[in-house]
Amino acid sequence: MNKKTSKNKLTDTIKAKIRNDFVHGTGEGVDKLFPTLDDLIDKYKVAQSTLYRTARDENWKIQKEQFKAEFQKKLDNDRIKKLSTESIKIDNTTISLAKGLFTTVGIMIQENSVALQNGKKALKANDITSLANAVSIAQRITKLALGEATHNIDAKFTENTDAFRRAMELLDTVEEQRRSQSDGVTH
Secondary structure, eight states: OOOOOOOBOOOHHHHHHHHHHHHHOBSSGGGOBOOOHHHHHHHHTBOHHHHHHHHHHTTHHHHHHHHHHHHHHHHHHHHHHHHHHHHHHHHHHHHHHHHHHHHHHHHHHHHHHHHHHTTOOOOOHHHHHHHHHHHHHHHHHHHHHTTOOOHHHHHHHHHHHHHHHHHHHHHHHHHHHHHHHHTTOOO
16 A cells, blocks of 8 residues: 655745745855755655745746855855955065065175175175075065066066176176285286
8 A cells, every 4th residue: 555645734934944945055155055846845745736836936946046146156255355365365475575585685795795895705796696586586576466567577687687797797806806915916
């Protein structure tokens, strides 16, 4: 014998619960699930034809699609805000690190100047070039972190690098002359 399951009457309270589950889904955030009408018929044990008719007459499917679109838009906006916040943190860290690099290079250049004035061994030209390159890179990443364009820096950097190289060669020449003079040789 077939055992017939009894169906619950579709009261306003049950209808509201079913509609809410169907249109708004269950669960939270990205874990939200949208059950089918058949899932809800089984869950609430109501007559299939009655629920289908009610859902059709009250446009539940359209409401569900509108809700899902708005829900997805909210999830996307929340994700954009989260990524934006993370990006700001990374940019702030980048700027702090660049400032630290600027400070370190500045200290090294000052120490080098003092060493030169006291006749002590100073940085080599390639060391100073490396420091200049570090400053240039720090400047680029800082500008990127601040949202500024960096394409103009490349042209200026090439020009400045050549001028810097010539200046360093001149300093090397002056240093060699000083050494020569301190050895008693005159020019």
